[in-house]
Amino acid sequence: MRRVVATAVVTTVVTSLLLPSPAVAAPALTRDPVDVIYARDHALHVLNNGATDDELTLRTEKLAGDAWSFFRGTSPLYYRDLGELPASAYASGTAWLTGDAHLENTGADRGSDGTEQYQLTDTDDAWPGSWTWELRREAVSIVLAGRANGRTPSQIATDVDTFVAEYAQWIDKFHGTNDEATYRLTKSNTSNLSEDLIDKSDDDTRADLLAKWTSGGQFKSHPELLPVTASTRASVVSAVAAYRTTATTPLSASRATVKDVRRRIGAGTGSLGRSRWYVLVEGDTTSASDDRILELKQTVDPAPKPLAPGASTLTGGERPAKALRWLVNRSDPLAGWASVGSVPVLVKEKSPYAEDLEIGDLDSSTVWDDTVRDVARLLAAAHSRADQDIAGTGLTYSVDAAIDAAITSVSGLQSETRTFAFSYADQVTTDWQAYVVAKNSGRPLF
Incomplete structure (x- = not known):
């Protein structure tokens, strides 16, 4: 049974910690989506002195591909629009967000x-x-993934309602307990698709990953791995030396010995245009069979920051590295941060065991139902974890209690979220079409 009213103490805390709500404006968004995307990408072009223009060019191709890819790659546009659209009636309190939630x-x-x-x-x-x-x-x-997969509006509406109800249910479960601290989805408590991905992950090996990218203790010749200059290599080596003690499980100096460095291209959608390096480091032994690949990715200001510019003092790679620890139980123990020269980077291991969900895997209503429930649970646990119970989050109250108090009506939240999701998905499609027209007309995109 849902908790509709919180204690007076929680209510006072929630009220005192409200973020400034995005202002209600005229129904039509007052922006050109191509201009907004251009400004962000051009800033990256300038910041990197054109060194990642090949990636920015590839980014324009991906964004023009379809509405789903466009949405994936334009989170700054989404948050910019939230500042102009009516705020949620349930928008109380502050939580740590992943910032780019999508399936x-x-x-x-x-x-x-x-x-x-x-x-x-x-x-x-x-x-x-x-x-x-x-x-x-x-x-x-x-909504966008459902449309891409040919689901009917009625089916998609059900998926959204299921997602919202499941999120609210698990927020309520976490309220008043500390279960979110240890909650996670494993093979024993998840759905068929998630279980299939877990099985694939379990079958993966470090040897397979190393065979794909390396040979004899160095990177292979590969179209997505480019050689780096001696000066860049030296900067990366220095970055790894500085990074190793920032990891949750610090690397010893020997395990942080750099064996090879390459620039990685072609990965991601939203992050295309940022500098990214793969670094082969020594494993637990001097054998090449247990080497590790570290990924160093340039960080920039997060997409939600303009809506809450003073919400955190964390910067550079430290921000996403610490957020990963707070939001994901049992996350990558090698996540940390450094700078390659003047470029701040998030450092993570290129996991041999990673198996990403792809929307093409959602091939039946049963799978859709199970998956949106699993995603809702992940978000509810993440939002509930990163609060007063973890040092450094900057949040001094129970986030799950605050959210639970804010959700005074699950059906009301469902209706509001469903209406927003369908309307904004229409906007995304219109914006994507405008981007395609701009690209085809030769308009500068970065």
């Missing part, structure tokens, strides 16, 4: 204890903000 930012991986799990996979845009921002973004992704 394909989930998948299976091996937890730090060696157990395969289904989890959130991307905290590049992590930032404190209203939990409704994230709930709405995930709901929009459900």
Whole structure:
């Protein structure tokens, strides 16, 4: 049974910690989506002195591909629009957000204890903000993915309602307990698709990953791996030396010995245009069979930050690395941060066991129902975890209690979220079409 009214203390805390709500404006959004995307991408072009223009060019191709890819790659546009659209009636309190919630930012991986799990996979845009921002973004992704898969409006509406109800239910379960601290989805408590991804993760091996990218203790020649200059290599080596003690499980100096460095291209959608390096480091022994691949990815200001600019003082790679620890139970123990020269980077292991969800895997109503429930549970647990119970989050109250108090009507939240998700999905499609026209006309896009 839902808790409708919280204690006076929680109510006071929630009221005192409200974020400024995005202002209600005229129904039509007052922006050109191509201009908004151009400004962000051009800033990256300038910041990197054109060094990642090949990636920015590839990014334009991906964004023009379809409405789903466009949404995946334009989270700053979404958060910019939230500042102009009416705020949720339930937008109370602040939670740590992943910042770029969508279905394909989930998948299976091996937890730090060696157990395969289904989890959130991307905290590049992590930032404190209203939990409704994230709930709405995930709901929009459900609508767009459902349309891409040929689901009917009625089926999609059911998927969104199921997602919202499941989120509210698990927020209520976490309220008053500390269960969110240890909650995770493993093979024993998840659905068929998530279980299939976990099984694939369990079958993966480090040898397979190393065979794909390396040979004899160095990277192979590969179209997605480019050589780096001697000066860049030296900067990366220095970055790894500085990074190793920032990891949750610090690397010893010997295990952080750099064997080879390459620039990685072609990965992701939203992060295309950022500098990214693969670094082969020594494993537990001098044998090449247990080497590790570290991924160093350039960080920029997170997409939600303009809506809550003073919500955190964390910067650079430290922000997404710490958010990963807070939001994902048993997350990558090698996640940390550094700078390659003047470029701040998030450092993670290129996991041998990662298996990402793809929307093409959602091939029946049963799978859709199970998957949106699993994603809702992941978000509810993540939002509930990163609060007063973890040092450093900057949140001094129970987030699950605050959200639970804010959800005064599950059916009302469902209706509001469903209406927003369908309307904004229509906007995304219109914006994507405008981007395609701009690209085809030769308009500069970065």
